[in-house]
Amino acid sequence: PYNRSGAMPLSPFLLRRNLRWGLLVLAASTVCPGLRSLFAVVEKTEKRRQRDDLYGDSWDVGPDGHWKPPPVSEGGPTARLAEVPRSYEAFYETADDAMRAQDELDGLTLRGVSVRVTWPKEKFARKEPGMVNVQGVIGGVPDEEVKEFLTQAGKVRSLRRYKDIRFGEVLFKNEDDAWNAKVELEGTTLLGKILRLELDCSTNKLDKVLVHGLSFCTTWQDLKDHFLPMGDISFCTIHGASRTARLSFPDAKSAASAVKELSRSSIEGFSNEIKVTYPYHRAQTEVRVSCLDKEVTEDQLRMHFEKAGPVDVVEFIAEELPPEFKERRIQS
Numbered sequence: 001p002y003n004r005s006g007a008m009p010l011s012p013f014l015l016r017r018n019l020r021w022g023l024l025v026l027a028a029s030t031v032c033p034g035l036r037s038l039f040a041v042v043e044k045t046e047k048r049r050q051r052d053d054l055y056g057d058s059w060d061v062g063p064d065g066h067w068k069p070p071p072v073s074e075g076g077p078t079a080r081l082a083e084v085p086r087s088y089e090a091f092y093e094t095a096d097d098a099m100r101a102q103d104e105l106d107g108l109t110l111r112g113v114s115v116r117v118t119w120p121k122e123k124f125a126r127k128e129p130g131m132v133n134v135q136g137v138i139g140g141v142p143d144e145e146v147k148e149f150l151t152q153a154g155k156v157r158s159l160r161r162y163k164d165i166r167f168g169e170v171l172f173k174n175e176d177d178a179w180n181a182k183v184e185l186e187g188t189t190l191l192g193k194i195l196r197l198e199l200d201c202s203t204n205k206l207d208k209v210l211v212h213g214l215s216f217c218t219t220w221q222d223l224k225d226h227f228l229p230m231g232d233i234s235f236c237t238i239h240g241a242s243r244t245a246r247l248s249f250p251d252a253k254s255a256a257s258a259v260k261e262l263s264r265s266s267i268e269g270f271s272n273e274i275k276v277t278y279p280y281h282r283a284q285t286e287v288r289v290s291c292l293d294k295e296v297t298e299d300q301l302r303m304h305f306e307k308a309g310p311v312d313v314v315e316f317i318a319e320e321l322p323p324e325f326k327e328r329r330i331q332s
Helices: 012-031 034-049 095-105 143-150 175-185 220-230 252-262 298-305
Strands: 086-092 116-118 131-135 156-163 167-172 196-199 208-212 233-239 244-248 275-277 286-290 313-317
Touching: 086 095, 086 143, 095 116, 095 131, 095 143, 131 143, 143 156, 167 175, 167 220, 175 196, 175 208, 175 220, 220 233, 244 298, 252 275, 252 286, 252 298, 298 313
Parallel strands: none
Antiparallel strands: 086 131, 086 156, 116 131, 167 208, 167 233, 196 208, 244 286, 244 313, 275 286
């Protein structure tokens, strides 16, 4: 029930109640000066709580009370957290070796950390019969050491390392279903990869589950189908495309119009249907645009999205993982 600052989100009712108590304490302090020092201690404690103890970064609140990470230039979470988790695709000579790797190596430790090795059962989820997914290798481990670890199950023909930047968000209609999904589906497998789940605590509504560990072939429909047994879902999407644009509008109405009217549209001169969503932390005046052609420019994007309203900022970004899924840097 806590946000990333460690502070409990307050409802409007609690805010009004706290304001009344504050006024009573302030009035009493004029009669009893000793209360002033107590009030100062409480105020100082509250300010200290507005620090992110885990990451050492100050925090801020964006539109409608949604948590907003400090920018990297100001030492925000992305500047101090460890690297994005690494995952691997390993290719064995045969499918038998790949299945043996899952049976014998999954859960074993590499440098003291448990490693997950999974063989996708679905044919479309693997590029070759002998492919396995490898997750949980800590930063700083050379690829040669990972390959040597995997050769315990058979000859590894090739190994491909990539940054595991894809993540999903699943918004439920009530908090209980979101909590049950977190408990029941944590560590389950979706299209050959192990899922890691976190409740999104950036607001006082704990009705959204953030999902990490998505394979490249996983679509939003696959994600929704996986979570649907847990309850009614209001919204589901996947973030972390290799080429993403951030667009900022002067007002929430223009951003909402962009999401509603321009998703699945095509930019003039290009064939791809673009995907337009809010960022996962739900800044109401920003959108994220993915499924872009490589040749699309910022000017072309601006012109296309001015159909929804005036555009303040257009920039291509490497979409960041939520801080919950980042890994600590290994101290040298």
